[in-house]
Amino acid sequence: EDQVTQSPEALRLQEGESSSLNCSYTVSGLRGLFWYRQDPGKGPEFLFTLYSAGEEKEKERLKATLTKKESFLHITAPKPEDSATYLCAVQDLTNTGNQFYFGTGTSLTVIP
């Protein structure tokens, strides 16, 4: 069964204090791994797609990396506006429906 586990559940950082969020996954065959940002009461906002081990994507202060078993979302010198819940999701090649399996997220708070 496809599984996605994110850690930590919650993370508090001082402004400028870099850190990483982890997403461990188990799928029969990885079609894609996705990172989303979700603000309270809002829909998830797409950030990155990673398809194969070794791939990296960057956007402003965020950088996503992928290995065969996990993905990291690195946040460099975060700002208060980066506070949100970050969600990881996977798609399994063997599922005809291509549904997305989501982790429960990491709630990030950046303190000024």
Place this chain on the structure above:
Amino acid sequence: DSGVTQTPKHLITATGQRVTLRCSPRSGDLSVYWYQQSLDQGLQFLIQYYNGEERAKGNILERFSAQQFPDLHSELNLSSLELGDSALYFCASTGPQGTEAFFGQGTRLTVV
């Protein structure tokens, strides 16, 4: 703006009632996914439609049903509502490749 439109944004109804949530996917997207997000819970996959046909089913209750119309908009019908059905309901759409889902802003359902 993701391009995915959900209506209504908020819905308050009584137990035992029936409601319909509506989703318009991004222009050109054929696939629509429905997710439920309860307080402090992750995104739970309910059902997926592709070009009018059901493609995959997740943890969708028998009291819930959905359909996708020829113009590709989708409706999620929730009946015999219970207090536990109170949640955020999101729809998402994907393009031809079936990856990179874009989410609407959700419908917040409150059952009283």
